[in-house]
Amino acid sequence: MTAVLRVQDVVAGYGEVEILHGVSIAVSEAEIVAVIGPNGAGKSTLLKAIFGLVSVRGGRVELVGRDVTNIAPDRIVQSGMSYVPQTENVFPSLTINENLEMGAYVRRDGLRDRLERVYDLFPDIAPRRAERAGRLSGGQRQMLALARALMLDPKVLLLDEPSASLSPKMVDSIFEKIGDINRGGTAILLVEQNAKEALSFASRAYVLAMGENRFEGEAKEMLDNEEVGKLYLGA
Amino acid sequence: MSVFAGRLTDALATAQDRFRGVGDQLILAALWLFFLVFGTWAILTETDAFAVGVVTGSILALGAIGLTLIYGILKFAHFAHGDSMMLAAYVAFFALTGKVVGERTDVELPWSLNDLPGATSSIPWPGEGEFSFGYGLLLALLVAVVAAVALFILLDRLVYRPLRRRGSGIVIFAIAFLGIALAMRSLMLMLWGASPRLYVPGIRPTTDLPFDVRIVTDQIFIFFAALVLAALLYLLLFRTKLGKAMRAMSDNPDLALVAGINTEQVVTWTWAIGGALVAAAGVMLALQAQLKPELGFVLLLPLFAATILGGIGSPQGAFLGGMIVGITQEVAVAQDLLDISPGYKFSVAFVILILILLLRPRGLFGVKT
Numbered sequence: 001m002t003a004v005l006r007v008q009d010v011v012a013g014y015g016e017v018e019i020l021h022g023v024s025i026a027v028s029e030a031e032i033v034a035v036i037g038p039n040g041a042g043k044s045t046l047l048k049a050i051f052g053l054v055s056v057r058g059g060r061v062e063l064v065g066r067d068v069t070n071i072a073p074d075r076i077v078q079s080g081m082s083y084v085p086q087t088e089n090v091f092p093s094l095t096i097n098e099n100l101e102m103g104a105y106v107r108r109d110g111l112r113d114r115l116e117r118v119y120d121l122f123p124d125i126a127p128r129r130a131e132r133a134g135r136l137s138g139g140q141r142q143m144l145a146l147a148r149a150l151m152l153d154p155k156v157l158l159l160d161e162p163s164a165s166l167s168p169k170m171v172d173s174i175f176e177k178i179g180d181i182n183r184g185g186t187a188i189l190l191v192e193q194n195a196k197e198a199l200s201f202a203s204r205a206y207v208l209a210m211g212e213n214r215f216e217g218e219a220k221e222m223l224d225n226e227e228v229g230k231l232y233l234g235a
Numbered sequence: 236m237s238v239f240a241g242r243l244t245d246a247l248a249t250a251q252d253r254f255r256g257v258g259d260q261l262i263l264a265a266l267w268l269f270f271l272v273f274g275t276w277a278i279l280t281e282t283d284a285f286a287v288g289v290v291t292g293s294i295l296a297l298g299a300i301g302l303t304l305i306y307g308i309l310k311f312a313h314f315a316h317g318d319s320m321m322l323a324a325y326v327a328f329f330a331l332t333g334k335v336v337g338e339r340t341d342v343e344l345p346w347s348l349n350d351l352p353g354a355t356s357s358i359p360w361p362g363e364g365e366f367s368f369g370y371g372l373l374l375a376l377l378v379a380v381v382a383a384v385a386l387f388i389l390l391d392r393l394v395y396r397p398l399r400r401r402g403s404g405i406v407i408f409a410i411a412f413l414g415i416a417l418a419m420r421s422l423m424l425m426l427w428g429a430s431p432r433l434y435v436p437g438i439r440p441t442t443d444l445p446f447d448v449r450i451v452t453d454q455i456f457i458f459f460a461a462l463v464l465a466a467l468l469y470l471l472l473f474r475t476k477l478g479k480a481m482r483a484m485s486d487n488p489d490l491a492l493v494a495g496i497n498t499e500q501v502v503t504w505t506w507a508i509g510g511a512l513v514a515a516a517g518v519m520l521a522l523q524a525q526l527k528p529e530l531g532f533v534l535l536l537p538l539f540a541a542t543i544l545g546g547i548g549s550p551q552g553a554f555l556g557g558m559i560v561g562i563t564q565e566v567a568v569a570q571d572l573l574d575i576s577p578g579y580k581f582s583v584a585f586v587i588l589i590l591i592l593l594l595r596p597r598g599l600f601g602v603k604t
Contacts, residue, residue, distance in 0.1 A: 051493070077495030085493060091486040094479065101476070102483045106495045148494060
């Protein structure tokens with residue numbers, strides 16, 4: 001299988017603090033990959049480094065064979081990767097329609113078709129398209145954030161804790177939606193605090209600790225792995 | 236017992252929250268009611284002062300919209316706004332007359348916009364009467380717009396962008412822009428001197444409006460210019476992709492970057508639009524009052540009062556805030572219930588500013604953060 005996203009020995013951090021000390025991961029076409037690990041392991045920083053939001057000091061990031069290390073986010077979006085931050089991931093004073101329009105900002109053409117395609121995927125928010133996003137519930141906001149990231153039909157979608165602060169029922173429907181998106185051919189790289197949920201959902205997983213790779217393998221095997229269980233699943 | 240106590244504290248906490256929410260709504264309603272009653276009273280009893288207030292308000296509104304736009308997208312208070320207005324007004328003056336201050340008398344360029352055929356002959360007002368200026372001033376306004384846009388983009392590249400890349404704090408920005416404001420004022424003093432100047436010397440033509448209001452014809456132009464520019468800005472912000480991106484950045488700059496918006500480009504456009512508004516506001520100010528180097532700085536306080544009253548970051552709010560501050564200023568010194576000398580005009584803006592900061596810091600249109 002060819003890797004759509006390949007991260008090699010990435011070193012990154014904020015100011016003088018180094019958070020990632022050489023992390024490597026790979027995501028194959030149409031695969032769901034989870035990154036789990038304790039608090040402060042550098043999971044969110046890894047996504048930000050991949051997306052050009054935190055500068056990468058060493059190693060490289062490749063998207064479909066192209067070097068995208070330290071490239072500005074608008075160009076990364078253009079080359080086929082989208083990112084949904086954990087919180088504050090919609091524009092509250094913009095309408096739902098406008099939020100989605102911003103997801104397609106880098107492109108001039110085909111806005112109407114893109115909107116209809118995304119509304120088909122998220123029928124819950126479609127009837128409220130003229131409302132301000134600030135009036136949506138937590139779960140609907142998460143849906144809108146996903147929809148915004150899908151406007152350009154990305155090859156890879158980066159998700160930072162999509163289940164954070166949602167009700168258990170909402171968590172299920174979000175994961176269901178992510179599954180739908182993946183079946184449409186989009187590879188997904190997902191960072192999760194809720195490791196059990198993530199492992200039962202993903203096909204492969206990486207365990208990150210102290211900014212370094214700790215384990216990697218099939219997600220199902222990792223669920224049964226005693227060491228992983230003891231350290232990170234609270235089993 | 237403890238369960239009961241727990242419930243009681245919970246109930247009290249929610250009650251407190253609700254009470255605060257209700258209080259907030261009451262204050263907002265009271266503010267609106269006050270401004271409505273005050274406005275109606277002013278129209279009926281102080282009609283002349285009200286009309287002048289609308290003109291002052293138009294100028295403040297133009298300035299405040301630019302200020303609020305820059306604050307919303309760049310997240311800092313642009314302290315050089317007033318001085319930029321006046322500098323742009325002087326650029327228009329220079330384009331129109333070609334004059335700079337000399338050792339004894341003004342030095343004049345061999346050619347300026349006033350030398351165009353018919354550039355100084357007054358434009359007639361469709362009602363009755365005429366404006367004080369000819370089409371030369373409109374061309375000069377265009378020159379000022381181009382100059383202000385260029386200056387703002389240059390300042391962004393030279394000052395703002397390096398500071399932003401360094402992640403400088405809000406105080407650093409404030410000091411940097413106070414410095415720029417001082418430099419602008421000194422430049423105006425050097426080039427055009429301290430004595431006041433006018434675009435068109437002489438007595439200004441007036442015209443009659445309904446309800447026995449007699450105003451300077453130019454003031455009608457100022458009012459409509461503000462109205463048209465505000466409407467254009469509204470269309471830009473709510474109907475164009477660039478405008479929506481500007482609002483998105485004002486909501487959440489980090490998310491705008493993540494969504495793939497070229498934020499640098501939006502910043503440049505913000506300075507360009509801010510510059511155009513500053514130039515228009517400055518020329519209107521000079522047309523209404525006169526050209527004087529310190530006039531822009533003096534206007535900074537009412538500008539901030541208008542911006543905060545409307546809700547920082549809200550262009551609609553800035554427009555209305557400008558109108559309210561302008562009208563209140565003029566009416567306050569014209570009415571004869573309280574004896575307020577016209578010299579205290581600007582302190583009225585200060586009182587409004589303090590009251591709003593105490594009662595409702597997020598202003599009339601501001602959103603909760």
